[in-house]
Amino acid sequence: MTVLVTDTGFSPDPWAGAEFTALDALTANPEMPGQGLAIDMPNDRDPAELAPFLDRIAMIRVAFPGMGDGRGFSIARRLRAMGYTGTLRASGPLIVDQARAARRVGFDEIELPESVAERQPEELWLARPAASYRAHVFA
Template identity: 45%
Template sequence: MSVIVTDAGFGPDSFNAGFAPLGEARAEQGIDLPNTADVVAIWDSVKAAPAIRIPFPSSADGRGYSIASRLRDLGYQGRLRAEGHVIADQYRKARGSGFDEVEISEELAARQPEPQWDPVQKISYQSKFRRSA
């Protein structure tokens, strides 16, 4: 099972149509888009998709942010989901680049509970340091 993170917190997956690879998805399904995709080249194939899910194989792999941003720049209006190794500290970056939600494993949700995913959390290393000084 996965946990879906939105600005409202943790929740179940509300997109019931499922995801399929580009070229295999039915009209009502979302598209699993590789994080190596050339968005401009495939734009006509994805622009009407109700949802697009972009994988993050590692929290250090930021290609998905660029893809999400480019999709939004081109006018994509559907649901954008980051999936995989996105950590709580990266949630604001994900939202800022165009993602609506993040799909994480139950294991990651247990290690980084819901309050850590607050999109307006303003705690930083510097502010913690200043308080203790």
């Protein structure tokens, strides 16, 4: 089970039950029919592989196998630079401290394992105005 985090906190997953297509399946069958595809993007592949398909993809879920593996941030930034405008989801054990960075590079939402969400409750994920550390401490 997973928990979806958006700017408004924990949210229902509009893609629950959707069939995600593996990147390899898409690149092996470039004539795959359909609009509104949902794609699973591993973090060890070049996002340029998706370039011919971007107009047909509604959702890209980028894998974060570990909290310390930041390759997914680079993938998100590159996808947005390539013109991708659909939903971009980070999926894996990210922590609250990474939420702002995820939004900054183009992620719309974060899919957390339930065990991570239990340790980091919803109120920690709510978007707050950016303030400097100094302003926060000496306020």
